Structure formats: structure tokens, C-alpha cells
Amino acid sequence: MLFRYEPIVFDEIFSRTSPAEWALPEIFSQFNFVDRANTYPTINVAEDKDGVQVVAEIPGIPKEDVKLQLHGGTLTISGERKSPEDAKDSDVLRREIRYGSFSRTIQLPENIDTEKVTADYANGVLRIALPKQEAAKPKEISIR
Amino acid sequence: MTKEIEKPKVDGTETNATETVRVIRPAVDIQELADSYVVRVDIPGAEKESIAAHISESTLTVSAKVQDHLQRDWAIASETQLPAEYRREFSLADNVETQSVDAAYELGVLKITLRKKQQFLPKEIKIA
Numbered sequence: 001m002l003f004r005y006e007p008i009v010f011d012e013i014f015s016r017t018s019p020a021e022w023a024l025p026e027i028f029s030q031f032n033f034v035d036r037a038n039t040y041p042t043i044n045v046a047e048d049k050d051g052v053q054v055v056a057e058i059p060g061i062p063k064e065d066v067k068l069q070l071h072g073g074t075l076t077i078s079g080e081r082k083s084p085e086d087a088k089d090s091d092v093l094r095r096e097i098r099y100g101s102f103s104r105t106i107q108l109p110e111n112i113d114t115e116k117v118t119a120d121y122a123n124g125v126l127r128i129a130l131p132k133q134e135a136a137k138p139k140e141i142s143i144r
Numbered sequence: 145m146t147k148e149i150e151k152p153k154v155d156g157t158e159t160n161a162t163e164t165v166r167v168i169r170p171a172v173d174i175q176e177l178a179d180s181y182v183v184r185v186d187i188p189g190a191e192k193e194s195i196a197a198h199i200s201e202s203t204l205t206v207s208a209k210v211q212d213h214l215q216r217d218w219a220i221a222s223e224t225q226l227p228a229e230y231r232r233e234f235s236l237a238d239n240v241e242t243q244s245v246d247a248a249y250e251l252g253v254l255k256i257t258l259r260k261k262q263q264f265l266p267k268e269i270k271i272a
Contacts, residue, residue, distance in 0.1 A: 057188040059252030086182060090175040097173045097186055124188030124252015 041102055043077075049138055051131035052108060059124030060084075060097070066126065070114050075128065078103035111136035166228040170206075179265055181240065181258040187230050188252035195249055197256055199242045206254065207231040239264035 044055040056077055058066060066079040080101040112130045119128040173184040187195060187208045195208040208230045236242065239260045246257040 057252070059186040059188040060184075062251060084184070086177070087173075087175055090177045090182070092173075093176055093181075094172060094174040096171040097184060098171075123190060123249075124186070 041077075041104065043104060043106070045106060047109070049132075051129060052112065054106060054126075054128040054130065056104070056126040056128075057124060058121075058126055061124075063121040063126075066121070068119055068128065070108075070112075070117060073108050073110060073112075074105050075108055075130070076103060076105045077126070077128075165209075168228050168230045170230045170232055172232060179260055181260070183234070183256040183258065185230070185232065185254040185256070186252065187249070187254050190230070190249070190252070192249050195247075195254060197245070197247050197254065199236070199245060202236045202238075202240075202242070204234045204236055204256070204258070205231070206233075206256070208254070 042057045044053075046053045046055075054075065054077075058077075058079065058081075061079055061081050065082070066077065069076045069078070078101070081097075081099050083099045108130060109132070111132050113133045116131045117128065119126060121127075171186045173182075175182045183204075183206075185206050187206075187210070189210045190208040194210070195206075197204070197206045199205075210228055210230065236258070241259040241261045244259060248255050
């Protein structure tokens with residue numbers, strides 16, 4: 001089983017889900033409308049028999065400004081979203097996009113093959129594939 | 145430019161005959177420069193072709209359809225379940241030139257540049 005692991009208190013600044021939301025997902029999921037204006041960054045984590053897939057929405061950040069770290073059974077996505085250059089000499093009429101640094105850590109299952117982890121980035125979406133070790137995958141045994 | 149049209153948020157779902165689309169209200173930045181407005185909209189995961197930005201009368205509508213970020217057969221433990229549609233509307237001030245609008249999509253961010261009409265720009269008057 002996967003669960004969100006957020007050891008750093010200030011990470012909560014960027015976190016959409018409050019403890020109440022996390023504990024009572026069935027109540028909050030009734031509201032199908034998602035206000036992304038106050039959310040950054042959002043992630044999806046999924047697991048199947050072959051591995052774990054993490055999808056993070058990090059628009060506006062070139063991949064050079066994103067850091068991925070595997071450490072002690074956790075995956076940390078961190079980086080910085082820089083304010084655009086043309087924002088400096090202008091009047092701000094509305095600012096909902098968050099700029100600055102962020103960090104998010106996810107607890108991984110034990111059987112991830114850390115040598116085979118891959119990540120790619122396109123259109124503001126970061127996809128990380130974490131395959132499981134061969135030994136951890138279910139095997140079919142044929143009956144003679 | 146600053147006024148946003150508030151739509152009634154019933155539950156965000158729009159049902160047509162075949163599917164329910166989840167509507168996401170994206171985060172936006174709006175800046176005013178001397179001769180233009182710059183609108184930035186966070187639309188991660190969209191293809192350029194699926195993004196639509198258009199002006200009708202004095203309303204700017206931005207929308208984008210996005211596909212499922214996850215393969216459907218994965219057990220999802222997620223915050224963001226897709227498919228979904230990003231959508232937001234803005235009512236434009238009188239000084240916005242609606243004929244020439246630039247839009248560019250890069251790194252999941254749509255940047256729209258709206259120029260101000262010529263007659264609203266500051267003019268320098270030469271003293272004879």
C-alpha cells in the first residue's frame with residue numbers, strides 16, 4: 001500500500017489536502033469541481049503488479065529546475081518555479097500561480113528496483129515510472 | 145480586464161449523452177504592462193491542439209481538454225482523476241484590442257497577450 005509521507009511541516013503550504021480531507025475522502029469527493037487556483041503541485045500515485053507510477057503536475061518549470069531523489073525508500077520531487085521575466089515591470093492584476101520552491105516526498109513500497117526508475121517531462125507533467133524488482137512480481141506457474 | 149465572470153458552480157460536472165467531464169478552474173496570473181495585458185493559465189498535460197482560446201464580444205474564454213494522466217487499468221490513489229476540461233472566462237475591458245491576440249503554450253502554461261487599443265495608449269505631444 002502507498003501513502004503520502006510528508007515529513008516536512010512547511011510542505012503543507014503547497015498541499016491541497018488538509019488532514020480532514022485525507023481522512024474523509026468520500027465526503028470531499030462529492031464535490032467534483034476542483035479549484036486548481038489554490039493547488040500546487042498536485043500528484044497522482046498509482047500502483048499495479050509491475051510497479052508504481054507517479055504523475056506530478058508542475059507547469060511552468062523547465063526540467064532543469066526539477067530535482068528527483070530516491071532516498072531510504074522515499075521519492076522526493078523538489079524544485080523551483082521562477083517568476084516570469086516580464087512580470088518585473090508590470091502591475092499585477094491577479095496572481096493565483098504560486099512561485100518559489102517546493103518539495104514533496106512519497107513513501108514507496110519496499111520492492112522498487114531503484115536502478116530502473118525512469119522519468120520524463122512534457123507539457124508541465126512529470127511522469128516517474130518505478131518498476132518493481134523481478135522477484136516481487138507475481139509469477140505464474142504452469143501445472144503439468 | 146480584471147473582472148472575472150463568476151459562473152454558478154453547481155457541482156462542476158456537465159453531463160451530455162455519453163460522458164461526464166470534470167471541469168477544472170485553472171490558476172491564472174494577469175499582469176498589466178504599458179501597452180498590453182499578459183494572462184498566464186496553468187494547463188498541465190494538454191496538447192497544443194486541444195487548447196482553445198477565443199474572444200466573443202468582450203469575453204475571453206480559455207478551455208482545454210486533457211486526457212487521463214494515468215492509464216486506466218492502474219489502481220488509482222490520486223488527487224487528480226482525469227479526463228477533465230480546464231475552463232475559465234474573463235470579461236475584457238473596453239481598451240483591449242480584440243482583433244489581435246497572441247497565445248503560446250509552453251511547459252504546460254498558456255500565455256495570452258492582449259494588446260491595448262491604440263487610442264488608450266499614452267501619447268507624447270511635441271511642443272512646437
